[in-house]
Amino acid sequence: xxxxxxxxxxxxxxxxxxxxxxxxxxxxxxxxxxxxxxxxxxxxxxxxxxxxxxxxxxxxxxxxxxxxxxxxxxxxxxxxxxxxxxxxxxxxxxxxxxxxxxxxxxxxxxxxxxxxxxxxxxxxxxxxxxxxxxxxxxxxxxxxxxxxxxxxxxxxxxxxxxxxxxxxxxxxxxxxxxxxxxx
Numbered sequence: 001x002x003x004x005x006x007x008x009x010x011x012x013x014x015x016x017x018x019x020x021x022x023x024x025x026x027x028x029x030x031x032x033x034x035x036x037x038x039x040x041x042x043x044x045x046x047x048x049x050x051x052x053x054x055x056x057x058x059x060x061x062x063x064x065x066x067x068x069x070x071x072x073x074x075x076x077x078x079x080x081x082x083x084x085x086x087x088x089x090x091x092x093x094x095x096x097x098x099x100x101x102x103x104x105x106x107x108x109x110x111x112x113x114x115x116x117x118x119x120x121x122x123x124x125x126x127x128x129x130x131x132x133x134x135x136x137x138x139x140x141x142x143x144x145x146x147x148x149x150x151x152x153x154x155x156x157x158x159x160x161x162x163x164x165x166x167x168x169x170x171x172x173x174x175x176x177x178x179x180x181x182x183x
Contacts, residue, residue, distance in 0.1 A: 002043075004033070004035050004039055004043075005043045007033045007034075007035065008029060008033045008035060008039075008040055008043065008044070008050065009050065009053060009054055009057065010033075011029055011032045011033040012024070012029050012033075012050045012051075012054060013054050013095065013096065013099050014032075014095060014099075015028055015029060015032060016051065016054070016099055016102065016103065016109075017095055017098045017099035017102055020102065020106065021047070021051060021102075021103065021106060021108060021109045021112075022106075022108060024047075025047075026040060026047055029047075029050070048112050051103065051109060051112055051113065052112065052113065052116060054099070055100070055103065055113050055116045055117075055120075056116060058096050058099070058100060059116065059119070059120045059123070061093075061096075062089065062120075063123065075131050075132075075134035075135045076135065076178070076179065076181065078131045078134075079131050079132075079135070079147075079178050079181075080175055080178060080179060082127075082128070082131065083151075083171065083174050083175055083178065084171070084175070086151055087167065087168075087170075087171040090155060090158060090159075090167065091167060094159070097155060097159055098159050098160075101155065101156065101159050101160065104117055124148060125144055125145075125148065128144040128147055128148060129141060129144040132144050132147070135181065147178075150174065154167075154170050154174070158170075
């Protein structure tokens, strides 16, 4: 990918997260990225196409981060590694998580990203369910939903509800809970 295209994606991500999709114009993106409209339209058909590309890239980044961690054969350790990975990503890539949250809960962008959101949710669910299948075949589906809801709730609180959210303490408690999990 070209350096200028990467810059457009980087700038648009920040602007969409901070100002919202509807409140960010192509002109704003051009000014902040220091590129022409022609260059943007050379790479993207529309602002919606930029949004879809950002979401696709963040999904791929999440998948890559999880694939690059050396998974344990022990399902409990896999779950603890997943928790550690998610919390580390949330802390390091706060703007990306905030972007994702804003885009998923905004009716306009949710509609634009509907296909990508469903794909990401499916990938996440199947990954988590694969771990819980090894821990508890009988309850793996419901445990997967509960686990994902816990992570989503923590992310929502951390990114939007509290100024001094105790993210590290929440991670520690979640690790403690699942380290002691027994079917």
